[in-house]
Amino acid sequence: MTVCYEDFTPGEIVSYGARTITREEITAFATLYDPQPMHLDEAATANTMLGGLAASGWHTICILMRLNVDHMLKDSASMGAPGVKEVKWLKPVRPGDTLSVRRTTLEARLSQSRPDMGFVGFLFELLNQKGEVVMTQENVMMIGRRGTGDAHVS
Template sequence: MKPVRYYWEDFTPGWRYESPPRTLTAQDITTFAREYDTQSYHTDEEAAKSSPFGGLIASGWQTCAVAMRLMCDGYLLETSCIGSPGLDELRWLKPVRPGDALRLHSVVLEQAPSQKDPARGTVKFRWDVLNQHGEVVCSMTGRQHYRRRSPATADS
């Protein structure tokens, strides 16, 4: 377990992070899909050729899983994060194909102290997954809960 480096106070609006890339292979795509999303354009290179995508593509859920891993490796495991109530928006904008190098771009949109617990706050993020051409392939907005470095007092 990594020590906590970032608390709620550190995630002010405009805070940004961009990960290094992670390249997906055809095997990465089919292995994930055989377990979690068995549609043929994710699992079978030959069948995928006759799909509307014209070839093998990653499941959108795999793209989200890669984004989560990039987030964890980049900063989340060093935070005081105590969970998330979920996503507000999720869009898959372009197919992800074998050989695509995905990177995560995170930006803080809003920060709010908890109304119920002075020891924590909520941060709203926008997370974009970009391919090697700089095209956004997946976009999400959501919130995460963080412990505060110092609990709020009555006058803060």
């Protein structure tokens, strides 16, 4: 069954995912998209505020997106998002960290102009294996409503 607008209740907290990050993944992403020393070279970053190799924040956002797709969006009536309200990088993501998501539904409101959808506000927290929040993202998603004639919503 497809997850629709009606399935999200403000105040609901759901946890999912477990993805272990490797050194090779960190440096491969950095080589392509964020080639700064703190994402590429252990020795160069040892004496910086990060104190060692750390994943790019943009890599961390991509990991959150992947976990959201795998555990929520692929089985939902998602219709996209108008943007991201806020992102905060709180702790470095290191090789060997295992990341998971804690999703809090902040709000749910019907669209005034499109009766086939609603807007759902979320706080996504990305946690490491110690339960520490390494990143937060707050945004609103457009999600299809059940029974509005949209063929992809069951």
